[in-house]
Amino acid sequence: MKVGFIGGGTDSAIGRAHFSAINIDRKYSLDTGVFSIDSLANRGSGEFYGVSKERVYDDIESFLASECNQLDAVIVLTPTPLHFEHINQILDAQLPVISEKALCANSNDAAALADRVAREKRFLSVTFTYTGYPMVREIKRMVGDGILGELLACQVEMPQESFIRATASGGKPVPQEWRQLDYEIPSVTLDLGSHVVNLLEFITGDQIARVSALAHHSGEVSTLIDNVLAIGEMKRGTAISLQWNKVSLGKRNGLACTIHGSKASISWEQENPEYLRFSGKDGAVQILDRSHSMITIASQGRYQRFKVGHPAGYIEAFANLYQDIATDLQSFKSGETLNNPYTHSATNSADGLRVLEALHESAATRSWVEIRR
Template sequence: MKKVLRYGMVGGGPGSFIGDAHRRAIALDSTAELVAGVFSSHPEKSRQTAEELGVDPSRCYADYREMAERESARPDGIDFVVVVTPNISHYEICKAFLNAGIHVSCDKPATVTYAQAAELEQLAVEKDRLFMVTYTYTGHVTTKYARDLVTSGAIGEVRAVMAEYPQGWLAHEDDHGGKQGEWRCDPARSGGVNCLGDLGTHVENIVADVTGLKIRRVLAKMDVIVPGRVLDDNDSVLVEYENGASGIYWTSQVAIGADNSLRLRVYGSKGTILWFQETPEKITVIDNDGTIREIHRGYGAVTEKAARYGRLPAGHTEGWLEAMGNLYRSFAQCVAAKAGGTFTPDMIDYPTISDGADGLAFVEACLESNRQGNVWVPIKR
């Protein structure tokens, strides 16, 4: 029987959408059990959550520092921690657990500055710990298949990329989207960027994962549209890649009628790939002769490497939660392999802290471009 890993969580208390999602995603494969946590900065709320989740009260800690210290000293301590707190706190929390010798999974963006992410990247290497950043959309079978198509040369050399991620949930004045939106709109908790940090890092990551392209420079226009806001809620970014290809990224939280509309178009010298997050069961491939093929997850046309992440037969819809579960499947396998002495880097099939640092380098270049009046700024990485 395989060993069930033990994990702890920082954040994810009452009303937390993302904390609950992480717990459900991990539970899909029953590879890890939640045994410890600091679920809220309010002790009573933290204890309430621990009780609801069946966590031993003695392992519901006062703060993350105590949790890292005490769990690392236990013979049955956690194998990894899941960090699902507002952006501004990610760096200190992740640093504490890495220093305690505990593997880390952190919601995106990894930190609020590139310098912080680069420091965590180096610390993870020094401590020989695994560090996942949960860019969920790279966990879909269809995006993994898209990556395989690009890698195989099926669409030739990538020439242009169009990627967008509009939402409409923050479109109205005096509406900050409840608990989930309030901290994103607050510079003190979000790190001085809203839409680009929340959605733009997803765009940067999925393009990088599918195409393998590295960004050379960006030109960004970051708008504050809704009256009363102080952080960006609509962003347009021109991108130039190291291979000479061009890209256009658009993210928005004020696009009324858009739900969670991440869309990717990759145009190559021999064909095109189209993918839409809200219909993730399929991918459209346009061949050099104009033939349009719609390929659905669950069929033999999907590469074996991507298809192994499928959970249900074709027609039984898989979506966002399963995609996150796929990231945790790979992460848990790597954590177990580390413990068993069988880990090799090629086992990693999830976004790492290096990918998280790339996202912060992208954000900082965009911020600088916007500050300078929308000029080209090189990525410093």
């Protein structure tokens, strides 16, 4: 797939991760882009990514005007509050879109994009990275196959430290400007809550029905909400507890989930992603790696870039998701219906943003809120 980036310069947080991931399985070629609003960084990124000088553009308009007939998709890696405008521009140019999460800064914009994509039969896929981890997909399989039994309780958390940890020189942390503002949905929730909600619904195949939440400010970055906790229920009745924050010293990226079922419990941690902790009714606690006989997804050939004992991680998870998106793009181009269980549509993303809005409505009103879907 011939692709271009909007955003994702080497001056950004996430650009190089996408560049690395799309190159692992040789399914994409990054041919062009407008990588950064800083012209030096824009040119430097083009050079670093191996893009020819004449295909690095200063603005999105000239990029789309010149490249619209030469690309299979555009990858959107700009700050979340700009996604709505940028994705509409790409859709105007008749090109498929792959976008970083959160799809938009609020559910109305995301729903408008989802409506447009459905109405015009267009392609839009959202990169929720963590669902590319083979062991996350293994948990989804185990839940689907009933190995855990009826789901009784699920915990998903994503504690980080970036709004409280001192800089190397002992100063206060200073995130990117766009992360220093709270939008309809607070920045911490767009960044982390979007993953937590997506991961829970991805694994369980169920949807959150109602929530009761708390949202606090306690870190070093202006007055931003930086600490969110919620309890709730899934449509099928499972009790859930969710939390994400940027004020947990010592937690670089503590994304973790535990699913407690009537037959077994299972836990996974993002910083140790090749292992599952499985506890059955007999009292045994087992650590499963991708060579274990109970494992049937993470042991598949597509995930064995090298054999077990040689850890894979975040970039490979991204690459796994990009493989699925490439398959979807191919199906889309051939006019086939998309039914990939591993990819994320605009509709699904808009739904997730509705959950996040409900959660903050609950925190503001100190009441339970039903999710309107």
